[in-house]
Amino acid sequence: MSCEKAESLLHGYLDGELDAVRAVEFERHARGCPDCTRELDAQQSLRARLRDADLYAPAPPSLRRNIRERLEPRPDEGAASAPRPGRWRWLAAAAVVTLLATVPWLAFRETRQGTSEGTLAAAALDAHLRSLQLGHLTDVVSTDAHTVKPWFEGKLSYAPPVVDLAAEGFPLIGGRLDVLEGRTIAALVYARRKHVVSVFVWPAENAPETAPRSSVRQGYAWIHWSHAGMRYWVVSDVAPAELEQLARLLRR
C-alpha cells in the first residue's frame, strides 16, 4: 500500500469505519512506515484533546423548560396563560415529587418482564432524582476505583464491581448506598459531560443473564441487564445511545 492510499484510509481507520480487510492493510502499512505512524499518532492525540476539552454544549435548563412547557397538555380551562410550574429535571424537590406522582408508570407494564420492570424503573429513577435533589450524589467521592470499591466493604453483603471509565468518556465520580425495593444496594456515580449517571448494582441471585434493555420516559433514559452474577440498572438524562455505550463498557 502506498502512503497516499494509507493517508486516505487513515481517518476511516481512526474512526473504526474501515472494513476488516482494509483495516488490516492499513495497519500493515503503518507498522512499517514512520510517516504514517506519526500522522496516526498526531490524529489520535488531536482526537483525545477534543474529547478531553469538554466542548460539548448540552441544552441549558431554560431551553428544556421552554420545550417542556410546549409539550405539556394544556389545562382544561382557566389559567391557560399562567406560568406552569416546570416539571423539568433541574427544579426543586417539590417539582420532582409532582413528577413522580404524575408519571403514568402503567405504561411500563407493556414490557415483557411485566410489572417488576416498571416498578424497578420507577424506583431507580426515583433514587436517581432523589440523589440529585438532595445533593447527595455520593457518600464516597473518588475517581479511583480502588478507593470506591473498598468503601463498600462492610456496608454491603456483596462487593460491587467498580471500574473507572474516564478514558471512555464516563469518569467515575464516586459511590453511595441507596435503597431499591427495600434493600440497600450500591450506587456508582459516573459523569457524562455535565450529566450524572447512576449505576445501581446488586446480586442477581441465580436469575438468568439478560441482555441490556433500555427505555426512555420524560427525558430520562435507563438501561438494565444481568451479567456475571450482578443486576445492573442505569439511569440518566443522557441520550439512550450513550447508556447503551456505557452498558457495553460495563459488560466487557
Add this chain to the structure above:
Amino acid sequence: MEPVEAQEGPSLLSDAERQRFEQLVVPHLDSAHNLARWLLRSESDAQDVAQEALLRALRFFPGFHGGDPRAWLLKIVRNASYTWLESHRRAELSEEFDEERHGEPAASPEAQAIARAERERLRDALEQLPTRFREVLVLRELEGCSYKEIADITAVPLGTVMSSLARARRRLQRILIGPAREETPHEL
C-alpha cells in the same frame, strides 16, 4: 372531541403522539443544542434556533416514520441553523470551501498558549474552521455519529464523509499549531 386550538404545532398532535415525541425526540435535546451552538458559534442564538427546531420537529413529527430519531432531529436543527446563518451572517457560508484560506491567526500564539486554557484554545480553533468542516467534526467527535449518520444528517454521499473529516482535522491541526509553523507541518 377536544377543542382545536388556534395555535399551530404542538396542539395538533394527539396525546399519544406527543408522548411518542417525548420518548423519541426530546432525549436528543442536548444533541440539538450542541449542534446549533457549534454551527452558530453562539450560546444565545443556539438556544433560539434549537428551540425553533424542536418546535418544527414537533410540527413535522406526524411525518416521522421510524428511523433514527437523533439523525432526524439533527437534520432539522441543521436546516434551521443554516437558514439562520443565511439571513443573519451570510458571509460565513460563502467562505466555506476556500481551501487556501487559512484560519485567521489569533493574536500572539505564544502568549495565547501560556495564558489560555486548553479548552479555550480548542474552542477557538474549532470556531475558526469553516462551518462545513466544523459541522462534520462536531458530529463525529462530540456527538459520536457514525459516517452513515453524518452522511444522512449533512446530506452528502457516504463516500465523502471520510475525506471531509480528513480535511477538517488537518485544518484544525494547522490552526492549533499556529501560523508561525504552518509552512512546515511535516517536520513536526
